Amino acid sequence: MTQHRIAILGASGYTGAELVRLIATHPAMKIVALSADRKAGMAMDQVFPFLRHLDLPVLQKIDEIDFSGVDLCFCALPHATTQVVVNALPRNLKIVDLSADFRLRDPAEYEKWYGQPHTAVELQREAVYGLTEFYRDEIKTARLVAGTGCNAATGQFALRPLISAGVIDLDNILIDLKAGVSGAGRSLKENLLHAELSGGTHTYSMGGKHRHLGEFDQEFSKIAGRPVQVRFSPHLLPMNRGILATVYVKADPQVVHATLAKAYAAEPFLKVLPFGALPSTRDIAGSNFCHLGVIGDRVPGHAVVVAVLDNLTKGSSGQAIQNANLMLGIEETAGLMLAPVFP
Known part of the structure; x- marks a missing residue:
């Protein structure tokens, strides 16, 4: 099998380390370059001792x-x-970007959500949105793919088929989301210190301020053919990995379940549970799987969808490799069928 030569820029962060972990057993990828800024010149096992069994390039500028x-x-x-x-x-290099810089197609929307003008607008127009299951054909021929936000991916897996099928009230959608602390990155932040975070649950970016709302607005409105704005309540939990989104919709619960089950029947990484069963973040830790469950609400005519995924894997680095597989003509699941870690 052809070995494709891979570079990882920003390898000293959590998503960079997750890329290395996954590519280490990939049958068709070989890491030939790793970059870091402050840690340039260091060996990868000095930065991440859990990778010391691997023969990896030294970190460079x-x-x-x-x-x-x-x-x-x-x-x-x-x-x-x-x-x-x-x-x-x-310009001939294939690129999968894990940041937010190319997710939003409209430069004005980027400036709105990220507080500064985009400095590479031509590349922004070229980029393909990297939610693999819904942009496969475009990703296969793309040079630049923009990975989604981890929260945005979770909410979209719960809602995209329902919006496409027209089975829910588009003006009555609430996403209540809980995320692990690794989603905030590896940089030192006071509010993420153990004493500040552990033992509690914290709201953040409430009231329509979370940047991933830009992706929800863009993608849901595109599907519906008219503006769609969801309500979004994000929370930070004292756990390392994982996202759990509880999505409340006005719709027939059985129809919601049937719609999701049909949409994802052939998807290797998206698993819809039997009606009435709900998933846990423990079920998907360290894996590229997303599990979804549906139940009826106590209020007739309303349904609850629960979606879980690992923010570092299916929400970021695993999704990135899934996209890279398509871009390189490799089997989409290559290197990604690792079972979740339990307990």
Whole structure:
């Protein structure tokens, strides 16, 4: 099997480390370059001791990497940094970006949600939105794929088929979401210190301020053919990995379940549970799977959809590899059928 040569920019962060973990057993990918900024010159096992069994390149500055021998580059860099870096990379290089810089198609929407003008608008127009199950054909021929937000992916898996089928009230959607702390990245933040976070549950970016709302607005409105605005309540839980989204909709519960089951029947990573069964974040930890469950609400004519995924895997790095597989002509599931970790 052909070994595709892979570079990972931003390998010292959580999503970068997750990419390395997954690619380590990938049958058709070989890591040939790793970058970091402050940790350039260090060995990867100095940054992440859990990877010490692997023979990996030393971390470099981005401008030290020779991209002429690289087939595909993953960018796991901070927002705003990525658009500058990607704009300077060779134009023939395939790129999967894990930041938010190319998710929103409208430059004005990017500026609205991220507080600054986009500096690589032509690339923004070129990028394909990376929710694999819904953009496969475009991803296969893309040069630049923009990975989704992890929260945005979870909510979309619960709602996209329902909006497409016209089985829910588009003006009555509430997403109540709980996320693990790794979704906030590896940078030191006071509110993420153990003493500040553990033992409690915290709301954040409430009242329509969360940036992933830009993706919900963009994608749901595109499907519906008219503006759709969901209510979104995000919470931070003292757990390392995982997202659980409880989605409340006005619809017949059995129809909601049947619609999701039909939409995802052939999807290898999306599992719809029997009606009345609900998933847990424990069921998908460390894996590229998303589990969905549906129950009826106590109020007649209303349904509850619960979707769970691992924010670092299906919500980010696993999704990125799934997209890269398509871009490189590899079997979509290659390197991603690892069972979840339990307990």
